[in-house]
Amino acid sequence: MYTYSSFDHEFLKSRNAQFRAQVERRISGALTEDEFKPLRLMNGLYLQLHAYMLRVAIPYGTLNSAQMRQLAMIAERWDKGYGHFTTRQNIQFNWPRLRDVPDMLDSLAEVGMHAIQTSGNCVRNVTADHFAGAAADEIADPRPVAELLRQWSTDHPEFQFLPRKFKIAITGSPNDRAVTRAHDIGLRMVLQGDEPGFEVVVGGGLGRTPVIGKVLAEFIPEADLLPYIEAILSTYNSFGRRDNKYKARIKIMVNELGLEEVRARVARRFKTLRAEWGGADQAILRDLRAAFAPPAFRNAPTTAYDTAYAHDPVFRSFADTNLAQHRHPDYAIVTVSLKAHGATPGDATADQMRVMADLAAQYGHDELRISHEQNVILPHVHKSDLPSVHAALQSAGLATANIGLISDIIACPGMDYCALATARSIPVAQEIAQAFRARELDIGAMKIKISGCINACGHHHVGHIGILGLDRAGVENYQITLGGDGTETAALGERAGPGFAYDQIIPAIDRLITAYLDLRDSEGESFIEAFRRLGPKPFKDALYQTGGRADAA
Amino acid sequence: MSRDFTPSVLTANDLFEGDVVYLTASGGWSRMHTEAQLFHDADAAAQALAAAQGQPERLVGPYLAPAHRGPNGPEPAHFREAFRARGPSNYRHGKQADGMCRN
Structure with a gap:
């Protein structure tokens, strides 16, 4: 997976220092709440019913064991020992104190995480298929493109004050596990001959005016994707209504202008932008593809799995509900349910986070995913390790066999x-x-x-x-x-x-x-x-x- | 005018903790709803609200919340305010865990 460059680290460091100073100015009285509120929201800090809430981005739902352990540490040190995973692949801490938030952000930065653009009228955390890079049905891993979008949208000067929030979801698979049609932009990888590109869906969203997104372009080649998305954002930024927040999402623009007119405006804008595009994005994308190269899958017998499946009914029930088909026949995708019967959907204690981090490090090529369905995924587990993984999950109260069932709410x-x-x-x-x-x-x-x-x-x-x-x-x-x-x-x-x-x-x-x-x-x-x-x-x-x-x- | 006024308490969130606070009759801020001053008069309530809005160094978002008299002091009239006065229902966190509510 992607690891932060020195540019990313420097950016976070300066951004966190900036926010620390803003918190100090709020406390000293130099900033009013009206002045401070948009600043804290741009850094993921809400004020909820009982306390502040810090919303941390987990870009395209991917994290490694060190990041998960740091989330556990933060939950224990500055919160009440747990975190809440959300439908946007974020994690929320429900009880931070204002003075502690700058330290929490510094701790996140140590492991390449942040809370930037998890709120406010900007491009939010880009979400993706939680089985990306592992699923058997996938054309290609969409996360290099998702990371490109994260880099492009983070602190993008033109798109910091959009008419309203903007959500992008991406999948590399024909089976849509990322709810792409309920996003401002949904990207679904498709093939034209042998060439991968994206179907671009626009104007989907739920909320008070639910709309299923419409296909704006049936096929955009990868090399054109970023300027095409920028053309959509740019069109929306110019036209989108700022007079009424309930009419400000792009879905309302698509409804008011009509799909054809939006398509024409985006095409005009794209023509200008594409000509200015120098190809730096494609060079970055090549590096990102290398960063997201699949792990070295192990060739080993799956006997331990076959034996446990045949003889252990509890393991079999877990395997039948919580495993999904991996691209490698000897591997499985494990979904860890955060939906134990009677528990709060999406909540994990710090201890549970550490158990999942340990399992990822020991058995899962150091990768974890958060699903929009508020579960955690170990995307690459060799089948011979599944009985051990299951036993460890059982002892942490994480082996509920209910994925896709009525209690997986x-x-x-x-x-x-x-x-x-x-x-x-x-x-x-x-x-x-x-x-x-x-x-x-x-x-x-x-x-x-x-x-x-x-x-x-x-x-x-x-x-x-x-x-x-x-x-x-x-x-x-x-x-x-x-x-x-x-x-x-x-x-x-x-x-x-x-x-x-x-x-x-x-x-x-x-x-x-x-x-x-x-x-x-x-x-x-x-x-x-x-x-x-x-x-x-x-x-x-x-x-x-x-x-x-x-x-x- | 005052005749149409719904008896209310003055509430806000604490700037530092984010916790819910209530104005008391002595002019201080309590974390317990039962210790809040119950306003019956619109003018007095509006004056108190204006004063609270002038304390951004310790309060966020002050507003008047309908309440009624109870055996231990004012009680929230609306379920949202009841949650604010008690804490969430899925964990014993917040005021209910800190001994800051009497239910």
Whole structure:
């Protein structure tokens, strides 16, 4: 993976010194809160309900064991001994004190990490397929391009004051694990003959106006990609509305101008920019490709795996749910669930972070990934090491075998932490995971996603079952959406009907699940497949106990 | 005018800790909602708010939050304020762990 150059280190050092001085000036009274707020946000520092929150970027979700250990150290030294991994492949510390934040940032810089552009109206942390560089179905590792985008967008003078925040996601695989169609720009690697390039999707996003992104260009060659993206940003920066923050995202521009007009404007801008491009980006990209070269995979027998799989039912259950196919036949991708039943989705203690760091160092070519689904991935584990990895995860409370099941829930922090939230998310996730634990293997593939406000950090629009927490006349109320999909077949869920009170949401989900189990044509038909075959009506009938369907089960 | 005023406490976040604080009747700032001064008068509340806005060296974002009288002192009227007064529900962190709330 990429390691920081002296330029990166110097940049972080000077940026952190700058922020340290800004904190001192805020404390001395030289800066007002109005002056300080945009400065702290540009450095990832929020003020939430109970405390400050520091949001640290994990670029394209990739980190090494030293970085994970440093996150553990920071969690223990300056926070309450844990961190929260988010749907944007960031980590959030929920309890820092203002005076400590400059030291936290210096500690991050020691391992090549930072919190820059994790907030504010700028290009945010570039997210990527969490299986990048490991997945069997991948055309090529998208992370060299993701790192190029990180370098290009970090402190880019033209794009520090965009009309609104800007999110880019990238995948090198036809199976979209990065929700690319719900981003301001989604990049999907495609081949034209033997030449790799990118399909460029624009104007996707969730939030109060959910939109599935539209294809702006079917194929942009790699050499043209950066000037093309700059042309999109530049067009958006000139046209995007600054008069109304709810109409300021690029999706609104695409809607107001129309896709054809946006395409024409971007093409004009691209023509100018491309001519000015000297090719330095391609030289950097070549170096980055070398930095992201695959590790030296080991050729060894997989007997230990085969034996454990045949004889240990607990290991087999873990292998069946938490392993994904690796590009090397003797390797596996291990997803470590941060969704133990009843736990807070995405939270890991400092001890757990160290266990995962140790496993990455010992068995995983020193690589870890954070998924937008709030889990941690060991992307390269030789199959013969899987029994040892599983045993170590078990002793750290990290061996929950539930990836892709009903308890593998995305949940935003909600009103337990977030100043913008209108209802809680975490306790709803905790209760669902516990309520369906005994039935989850039977229920099978299911994505439940929960947001505590319309900003949709919990991706509820693209959940098979989405749950949105709202404040209705001073009481928490939860709306359900059905049929959402965040993959290459992306779709927005449709609202089922009136919402449910906090204590009615579990019974409501239970009615939906019971109906699905009743309606599926075989055990192999998943909830989303049954929903697509049957449409929403039977599910709404079950939810609202209407339609004359006997609900006596 | 005062007749339409919802009884409220004056709250903010502490600049250094980020923790939630409340204005008390003695003019100090407490971390406990039950120790807050409950304003019944719009003018007095507005004056206190203006004074708090003049203390950026220790406070962030002061505002008036509806509350009502309870057996141990003012209680939040809205569930958001109840969370601010207590802490998150997934861990015993924040005020509930520091003995700064009475529920």
